[in-house]
Amino acid sequence: MSEPLENHLREIVFRKIAGDIVASRDTGDTLRKWRIYFNLTQRELAERIGVTPSIISDYEAGRRVPGLRFLRRFIRGMLEADMAEGGVKIHRLVAERTPPDVILAIHEYNVPVSIREVAEAVNGEVTAYSDGLERNIYGFTVVDSLKAILYFRGNEFLAIYGETNERVIVFTDVERGRSPFIAIRVAPLKPRAVVLQGCLKLDSLAAKIAESEEIVAITTMLDRKTIINNLYELGK
Numbered sequence: 001m002s003e004p005l006e007n008h009l010r011e012i013v014f015r016k017i018a019g020d021i022v023a024s025r026d027t028g029d030t031l032r033k034w035r036i037y038f039n040l041t042q043r044e045l046a047e048r049i050g051v052t053p054s055i056i057s058d059y060e061a062g063r064r065v066p067g068l069r070f071l072r073r074f075i076r077g078m079l080e081a082d083m084a085e086g087g088v089k090i091h092r093l094v095a096e097r098t099p100p101d102v103i104l105a106i107h108e109y110n111v112p113v114s115i116r117e118v119a120e121a122v123n124g125e126v127t128a129y130s131d132g133l134e135r136n137i138y139g140f141t142v143v144d145s146l147k148a149i150l151y152f153r154g155n156e157f158l159a160i161y162g163e164t165n166e167r168v169i170v171f172t173d174v175e176r177g178r179s180p181f182i183a184i185r186v187a188p189l190k191p192r193a194v195v196l197q198g199c200l201k202l203d204s205l206a207a208k209i210a211e212s213e214e215i216v217a218i219t220t221m222l223d224r225k226t227i228i229n230n231l232y233e234l235g236k
Contacts, residue, residue, distance in 0.1 A: 109235035112136035128210035128217035145171035
């Protein structure tokens with residue numbers, strides 16, 4: 001996973017945990033809940049953030065009231081421990097924020113797959129930045145375009161990237177592609193390729209964004225089920 005994506009996902013989860021702790025009626029119990037979720041003992045977390053286990057125990061038992069400085073250390077200690085193990089729990093928490101009908105499919109490849117192969121698999125027409133066809137991607141995500149545009153706000157858009165932004169994003173039921181590319185333009189990370197399912201003609205502004213961001217744009221009229229099945233077959 002790239003460092004920028006890692007940092008953004010970590011910040012999404014940081015805010016989720018911080019909000020849960022601050023809003024809790026029993027701060028100590030909520031601190032304990034999150035520590036256990038990340039499979040850390042009091043001693044392990046204490047060593048990571050540079051305090052004694054008794055201090056962790058005091059906060060969890062309600063004998064001390066945590067300030068913002070301690071909460072930041074507490075949360076970041078848990079997140080750093082998870083990142084050291086591959087970030088599995090962080091990815092799970094990000095995914096839980098996303099309604100299941102927004103992301104229709106998400107997959108990581110074990111081997112590199114060229115964008116040219118992707119275009120062929122979806123029976124697509126390359127409509128912008130054809131210079132990038134020989135680049136490799138390492139995963140794909142298929143999203144319901146309307147629900148994604150309506151649901152995602154700011155860094156929440158990063159949920160579609162899975163483990164890497166070296167991937168192709170498929171937006172379904174697209175008319176001209178302007179909204180997906182505007183959303184991508186303002187996002188901190190960009191995919192390597194975008195497939196617009198249901199798009200007969202790419203919007204001129206979308207094409208300009210694709211060219212300026214060096215994102216291969218592909219249009220296709222293939223149905224979403226076939227697209228997903230064909231993309232799964234790549235890399236096998």
